[in-house]
Amino acid sequence: MFGRTRSDRGRQAAVSVRKLIASWPAVRQATTGADRGGMGRAVQSERSATLEPRTDTADAVVGSICPYCAVGCGQRVFVKDGRVTQIEGDPASPVSRGRLCPKGSASKQLVTDSGRISKVRYRRPHGTEWEDLDLDTAMEMIADRVLRTRAETWQEHDAAGGRLRRTMGIASLGGATLDNEENYLMKKLYTALGAIQIENQARI
Numbered sequence: 571m572f573g574r575t576r577s578d579r580g581r582q583a584a585v586s587v588r589k590l591i592a593s594w595p596a597v598r599q600a601t602t603g604a605d606r607g608g609m610g611r612a613v614q615s616e617r618s619a620t621l622e623p624r625t626d627t628a629d630a631v632v633g634s635i636c637p638y639c640a641v642g643c644g645q646r647v648f649v650k651d652g653r654v655t656q657i658e659g660d661p662a663s664p665v666s667r668g669r670l671c672p673k674g675s676a677s678k679q680l681v682t683d684s685g686r687i688s689k690v691r692y693r694r695p696h697g698t699e700w701e702d703l704d705l706d707t708a709m710e711m712i713a714d715r716v717l718r719t720r721a722e723t724w725q726e727h728d729a730a731g732g733r734l735r736r737t738m739g740i741a742s743l744g745g746a747t748l749d750n751e752e753n754y755l756m757k758k759l760y761t762a763l764g765a766i767q768i769e770n771q772a773r774i
């Protein structure tokens with residue numbers, strides 16, 4: 571009775587060892603035949619075999635342009651429950667043909683990164699510290715300054731009587747975290763205000 575149990579245990583141990591060895595990616599790669607290059611199933615773990623791409627479960631895919639530089643690579647923005655879940659290159663773009671550089675590939679973090687500032691930060695004239703402002707207060711302050719500056723600097727005509735209808739007192743310098751759609755709206759707004767000094771690093 572005792573000997574049979576010991577041999578059963580020995581067989582069990584041998585089976586376990588064979589299973590363990592057979593589960594090693596290098597062994598699977600060498601023995602399965604179908605994936606000798608180790609590019610697919612042979613190197614999948616149990617967990618990775620059950621993973622599915624975020625893009626499979628998106629509610630919508632929105633076409634956009636990478637805001638980071640003047641190349642203007644096409645992007646596909648995947649959205650689920652109103653949140654950006656993934657950004658990939660757009661194969662239909664004649665500029666980039668589906669490719670994004672590392673900055674463009676990481677641009678999802680511009681909207682989702684936990685380190686992103688999501689409050690209004692204000693430093694008063696001559697102030698040395700930043701302070702938080704509520705959005706309504708900040709909007710009122712901006713509107714007051716825009717209206718006052720526009721009124722004080724408005725140019726209806728030049729010295730020869732030619733029509734100008736502009737202000738040189740308001741300018742906009744955008745950065746790389748402004749996306750394509752935000753830049754479009756900003757251009758519309760500033761042009762409607764009469765500002766002509768409107769710039770963005772992407773210059774698209």
Ligand code: SF4
Pocket residue numbers: 636637638639640641642643666669670671672673674675
């Ligand atoms: S930052 Fe990279 S992905 Fe974005 S437009 Fe420039 S080259 Fe393209």
